[in-house]
Amino acid sequence: MLDGCTPWPETLAARYRAEGYWTGELLGRRSGDTGLAARTAVVTPDRTLTYGRLDLAADRLAAGLGALGIAPRDRIVVQLPNGADLAVVCLALFRLGALPVFALPAHRAAEITHLVESAEAVAYICADRDLDCDHRELARQVLARTGSLKHVLVAGDPGPFTALADADADPVGLPLPDPEDVALFLLSGGTSGPPKLIPRTHADYTYQLRASAALCGVGPHSRYLCALPMGHNFALACPGVLGTLRAGGTAVLAPAPTPEECFPLIERAGVTVTSLVPPLVPLWLDAAEWTDSDLSSLALLQVGGSRLDPATAGRVADGLGCALQQVYGMAEGLLNFTRPGDPEEEVLHTQGRPLSPADEVRVVREDGTDAAPGEVGELYTRGPYTLRGYYRADALNRLRFTEEGHYRSGDLVRRTAAGNFEVVGRTNDVVNRGGEKVPCQEVEEHLLADPRIVSAAVLALPHPLMGEQTCACVVFRDAEAELTLRQVQAVLRERGAAAYKLPDRLVALPRMPLTGVGKIDKRALRDGLAD
Template identity: 70%
Template structure:
């Protein structure tokens, strides 16, 4: 879904879009060859090593027949291989489809089929999950496009990613307006949709976020959240810090136990969290012995951070707080580094660019005034005009004049900052992970013990919302337990964050006058 030509000309004329493409590294910096590019608890990779590794992997992918325009589902943890693969794919013109670590066979099969991916790249095993078994299930379930399974680590019956290696070759550079990568939607209904981001719009995002967040060549960014998310990847994130010659420090998980020692040893200056993790970090900072004084900026996004937790960040962690509110489809809002505490603690920021066009639309279709609630609509130089292979969804979620209906209910202050109120769409925001109720309900209806079901979100102090499955059992004398319901969903191969936190057994579900499940009444019933 391309931007109209008049918008393309305008974005180019105003400098939002340039000829910059992803995949480049600042090798022109003095001493770039030996500068630290990527740091993990066990490995360090310099810019020279990253540059050569990306070139060799790009050539190796080309030797396998994976080239420009081919889609590759990337399902890797935060590690060096993930970064090298990103740059190799950008350089080869192949398009990464970023899966998330929690995804399992159901989601991966959907991503492969929707994108018609020719390759699936995964880890061998992380914690208790053997990703090679996921690959086996996906190969048995997909429609035949998948030709390669590449494994970081022990490949088992597949190809080792380390063996995909060849002498560098000249590769044609992509056009800046070509699609560079696919991110995933929050999945307001059904499985996640693919978000095509171009080189031009993503490079625009990287340039603007890096300036706003004061990233420089001496910035050391800790990526603690899964790298496949837009937030830690490019807001400005790992791609932003590597574009400037800084250092990307990768943590395997965002816990204080994993991250605090890395902050001390790698002298981390910036990191990003979702709100549910902030109380854990604040509490741990009270007793931890690690030196956190290098940390200058904490970005918090993915959901609304309450004022109580926000106000504790500067004192407990000794750094500036920046609230970030955005979406993988595009629009990003930030509190500014020099904003007063009253703004930083109580709002989720204002738009990144002056070219970000936003509307707040009330339920009656009228424009909301400052302080009134409404759904946020947006378009701009880094906000997509449509999902990939989703014509029906595009008709309902994008207006005829190109505005994206975000589904977020917000209030806009008199100064243009947003306060996020909730969602208009049927989705649960569980600690920044979006749980699509329709998808989970479809899986639950396959349970032989369930006659009817509705998934609702319940308020939670730590996660923002918990998911609650309201179930009418087929046999009221033997209703399913939460453990049984979760086990059944797990067997169906869905991500763990989509499993219900609570189970409520009911004799019937309340209905609207037209016979639909009345979730508003259901929430009131469960609360009472």
């Protein structure tokens, strides 16, 4: 396995092979179905690709990237909006054996610099412009701060860089990677500082695709709408875009998760399944009452990323005319799903049960003993698709993994008598803002970099739509230095922080409450704000 990654013990690896979890399948390979070439693989608002055209485009891009000197195991930071280019890039990198590091659309210079440095990436693939960002200017900043980047490839107008379309060459034979080697890197939620890199292998990720597609009934006739950013594990592989393409279905890629963008695509492409985070569900339900789009093809709505409140869950069947599936998982591995045919009470109130028979899960009390059904504890897990360690993070791995190899998720859960999980919170300091994880410590460090702020504490407050909102409590140096919320948000933007990490609320205090050992007392802050 790639240096800096932790392999599974051979005893477990041998078991996963023998029991059929790891099969030797590679990501991005053709199915061998000669009748597939003419079928529709990818649909976007302005483009349609058959499997034949998708395969050819991926083969040509793989050859073009190889001609630039990009080699197997080279790390490539990929930050592209949902679209045909992103689908082609994914398949091309898998076939070349280069390793995509999936950045999110909201990431800016601070996050991309961190990813490039952490992965020692040799290339950055981005759009020319997306949302409010000129990624060519962002790339210029990252190049100035890092030393490993050799290539910037831009989808669209490349400016001073290389056009992604120019990385094109006649297809060539490529060596096959080891199925049990790393295939891609996902990002941790960044619960304590910048995100960590999660290595996923061909073997474990293809198993996740197969098992989740089978559970969700995704097959050749499925039409999966990717409304969330495709770089998220949820939209990429639960079963997501990759699972749908592997099954011979159609991936429908929306540029944004709004009803205005998605509803016409649902009608046009006959979408059968899609995935949302909880804050989007009431927006879709409200919009469904007045839309002219025909949503009758939609059969399944997956909801995950944070807890969906039961009242909203109960509106899905009537409001969207489809079944609801709650999904609770993590980019690190373990996935939990409610199943078709589960009692309504379980679908509305729980976040599902493990995907695989080989998932080994413990719910652990603070004293280290196993919690009984109905008791709250931290979820520990290991299995054939759960990582054994973050990339190049030995110190962190000693904290986050037990000696037996269980991943300490940091999630506080309650297991029902039927085996389903109810997620009740987090053990660490993070704001779960509509499924986006905002690391409090990182935001505090950005705030404290401004000389006008002498003390800062970031914490989560309840929010009816987002689940949680980010509140920044600060002590300014003096009255003349006091900033408004918009000014504080501008400070973070100037430091390159992603938009979802900007505080939603600002509270100015004369002093911070402290614990007995002199730390900021966040519990006292929350209690005071609640009062």
